[in-house]
Structure formats: C-alpha cells, structure tokens
Amino acid sequence: MSRLASCFERLKAADKTALIPYITAGDSNPSITVPLMHRMVEAGADIIELGIPFSDPMADGPTIQLACERALVHHTSLRDVIKMTAEFRQHDQTTPIVFMGYLNPVEAMGYNEFAQEAAKVGVDALLAVDMPPEESQALVAALQEQSIDPIFLLSPTTQDDRIKKITAVGKGFLYYVSLKGVTGSNVLDVADVEAQVNNIKHYTQLPVGVGFGIKNAETAAAVASVSDAVIVGSAIVKIIENNIDDADTIMNEIADLLSGMRTAMDEK
C-alpha cells in the first residue's frame, strides 16, 4: 500500500482528518526547508505539500508568488526539491510528500526522468496546477510507472461531467479548491464546501482534501468536519514572509499554528 493510502487509512481508523501544510521549497532559503518539514510533522502534520518554485505561478495569490520569488533568489530548482526530499527521508520514511507546482519545471526535466528521480527519494505524489486531465496522459503514465500518484484539483465551478473525468484519473486524494480565486483569498462558506465535497464523493472512493481560505484553528476545524484533509498554504507562508531572516521564529510560529489546528481538528 502506498504511503498516502496507508496514511489516510490510519487516520480514518482513528476518526481523524489529515492536516496538510504547504510550504514552497527554498523559502525563505533552502537551508530551512528540511528542518521545517520535520518540525511540521512534530506539530501534527500528516502529509507535507512541498511547492516547486516557479517564476510564473499564475493560479496563486501574492503570498505564494512572493514565496516563489524568495526561493528563486537561491535558484531552488526541481532537482533541489528532490534532494531536499531525499534528506527528509533519512529521518522520516512514513510522512507522505506531495510535490505541488506548475508543469514547466517538470517538462524541462523530462517526465520520465522526473518520475524516476522522484520515486527514488520517496516522493509520493505530484499536483501540477496547470495540468488538467485532458493534457495529463503522458505525465500520468510516467508517474504511475513509478507508483507516484497524480493529484488533481476540483473547483466550485467544476461540473459533474468534469468531476467524473477528474476522479477517473486522480490517485492518492483529490484536492478541492474551496474558493473561486487564487490562493490566499478570503471568506470560506463551510456549508457550501460540505455540499460540494459530498457531491464529489458520489463519484469517488478517494479521500477529498480541501484547500484555499483555511487560515486558523477555527476554519481548520470547520473544514475538517466536512472533509478528509485540511490543506493550509498561505497562512503558513505568510509566517515565513513576516520573519524572513529569523528561522527560529518561523519554526515556532508555524509549529504553533499547526498544533493549534491539530487540536481543534481532533476535538471536532
């Protein structure tokens, strides 16, 4: 069984929801990334979403965009992100790692080479934001060859016929974008999220994670009650943005945010 599948099974048995923090690899500098990953696991993270920096993150808001720019000052490349995962795996063989980013760095490396190198170091899944299922055939084949799960987004505007198409090709879990807009946007309507997640579940047995708009323990707990995973991105990256040169504060504040979310989610 894959690391992602066993992670979700374990959580389900304990009646828990997965907590998935996102950080951009190399933000605010490459040396902080691996220690931060370990610290997030200690604070209650079940899965880590590791962002591949990209020069033109079109679907992201200013927070993630700036994170990419900070990482790219250090030329953090896809190959570097793979190396960071290898380093993380030296001390953690169980926490699933999901790579998230845009297609072009993967294209530049080559689908097969990426899949092979990523599998070698224990990358569990890839979410390429600008790769809808219609364009995904070659990459999905390369990933599955190496048992890496292709993860796809669903949005509030995704109609049922597309939900069918996406659930047919997605593996690992599905990522429901809970808001119209870019990452870091506002207001979340939990009742609406619940209705959408329930609709998606008509079409799939896969866990459904919810991201976009989860900023604090309260929203995390609310979303946890209607989904299988809570994905937190901009709220974490914002902490890095506010403390760029202060690794200790970054670690402590992110750990506090996550453990607060963990507690609130587990009490739901």
Next chain:
Amino acid sequence: MSKNNEIDFSSFDWNSMPDEHGHFGPYGGCFAAETLMEAIENLRDAYATLKDNDAFQAEYDKDLKYYVGRPSPLYHAERWSKELGGAQIYLKREDLNHTGAHKINNTIGQALLAKHMGKPRIIAETGAGQHGVATATIAARLGLECVVYMGEVDVARQAPNVYRMKLLGAEVRPVSSGSKTLKDALNEAMRDWVTNIDDTFYCIGTVAGPHPYPAMVRDFQAIIGREARQQIQEQAGRLPDALIACIGGGSNAIGLFHEFLNDSEVAMYGVEAAGHGLETGEHAAPLCTAKPGVLHGNRMYLMADDDGQVVEPHSISAGLDYPGVGPEHSWLKDVGRVNYVAVTDDEAMTAFHALTRIEGIIPALESSHALAYTMKLAPTLSVEQSIIVNLSGRGDKDINTIAAREGITL
C-alpha cells in the same frame, strides 16, 4: 514530429488546425488550472456557436468597416523600394486602423462575444498598450467595465497609451511582480479572471493562451491576409513572393500569413526581437533560440532556463517583449512553412528612421522589426518581385522611447 517533407503545403487543410482540443501538433492545448476550466469551456462553446452565426459575423464585419475603417490600404512604398534596389515593397497599413494598430480587429470580435455571453466586465493584459487601448476603446463603446493589466516597466515606457486608456474609462492596474512586463501582466489578468469568472470576460491580445484563444484570435486577425491577398492581386497582378511580419505573441503575423498558407510559392518570414543580439541572451526570440515549454495555458516555444524557470525577455519594443510565442507559429516553424528570423533593437531603429524619412510614415517599434528584415530581404530579390510587410501599428506611442534613446528631451 512531422517535417516539411511530409506536408504538401498547397493542399493541406490549414483550417483543420487546431484539433478539437486546441492542439497544433504538439503545441497549444489547454494547460489551465481547474479553477479556470469552466470559464474556458463556456468561452469555447460560445465561440463555437457564434463563429458561424451570420448575425454575429455581420455585426463584426459592420464594426470593422464603419468603426475601424477597414479595409486598410495596401500601400506600394515605391520610393523605399527603389532605394533598397530590389523587390517592390507593399505595406499593409494596419497602422491606419482606428486606435492605430491591428489589435482592434481582435478586441471587437472578443468584446462582441463578451456582450453575447452577458459579461459586463472585460479585462485585458497589455505590453505596448495597443491591445489595452483597443480593449478600452471597444469597452467604452459597448458600455462594458474595463480593467487593463500592464507591467510597471511598460507603464513607464508607454505613458501616452496609459493615458489614452484612462481617458477611455479603463482602469489601468500596474503589475509589479516578476519582470514587470507583458508576461506578468498576463499572469495578473489570469488571477483576476479566476477570481471574477462569473461576470468577467478575459480578452487576450495575442494568439496564445488556453484553447480557444490562439484559434479565435487568429480568426479575428485573418481579415488582414484576406484583404491583402485580394489587394496585391489587384495592384501587382499576382501573388507576392514574400510576406514579412513581426512576432511577439504573433497575432499580426498569423493574421497576415493565414490566408496565404496554401500559396506554397509565397515565402513567409516572422521576425522576432533579437534585442541586444541573440548571442547576448538579452532578446525576445523564443522561436530562434528556445525549446518548447508550457506557460499561460499552452505549450509553445518558450524562453526558459534549464530548471524550467521562465527567462525575462528583452526588446526595445514593449509589444514584442514576451518570452513565448503562439502555438500555431511554434508548429509552423517545425513543419517548415514559415521562416523565423530575428533583428536587433539597433536594426529596428534604423528601419524606423528609414520609413519615417523616406515614406513619411512613422511605424511602431514592433513593426519596425518587420521593416528591418525587409531591408535585408528586398535587395536580394528582383524589381519584378514583391513583398507584403505588415505595418501592424503606428509609432506615435513610441516617440518618448525613441527620443530618450537618442538623448533628446521632449
């Protein structure tokens, strides 16, 4: 990949491209985030329905005739032809269109589409400002709210166009991310679209972006070549020997080329911006130098480093300052139908002055790249031969840039 020896250019059905998923060979497609897919599919359906609708086409044709002033003349530049001592040069005068460039052919089509789709708000990205002005213009006339995204660098170097957009009632939002030019304006426009998809129509200015944009913008610009093909036969009695157009994203070039694609005796030259020189790396010439990549919703030739990060392009011309190029051009390069070349900032400047002084026509810096290549090609042809150059825009917007470059304070 099919090469030129596999395609018979004279019998190939060029209108069969792209396929139903927007692919031109390996290029194009729809590489958009799921958050945009519903809006893109709605646009695709609306355009598929309206493109063959007689009433819609009549409305579009009427606007082109009475609002834009089409057909634009095909002008025989006799004095310049004589001076260069070779082929007869004909200029397709898109600079004489309302708003001063070819861009309005497309914005009228898309704005009418927006109106038919019931979208009260229209957004656009712009580099030189010509597409922004053309969008603001038609938005004013149709009573649509208009927001234009423009890189901070371009806002500075195209100040007259920024003011024109504001006069037309558009809001110009400067973009400070990345290289602060056209590609970043496009990123920001996409973010706006994804946030406001219910009421907003995204009017892309070039033949790039997720399907159906490359095909749709081409269809709206193809009027250039349809007119030119008829005009040259009336004036010269035969088809031209060559076509020349500048290429940023590639909309004026595809507009001129498309109607001639089956005329295999007509050579075609797409002129990219070599900036400070291709060897310096400071240019905007993906077709001449780069590999395919994925950005802004489609696969195309894309200037990127070994890590796949998009490289900041350079051109004196804001309208050519883009790291990618439309997927149809990418494919036409691979199949060998169009020759893609590049000229430097300096060569474009020389051509700018030549046309201004010899023919009394001030060309846009973008179009000056096509003119610069004309200065190279024309002398190699005979006086009986002819070239059509797309004079895609007028140069009034560039006078501040040119004066500053030549050390003159206005």
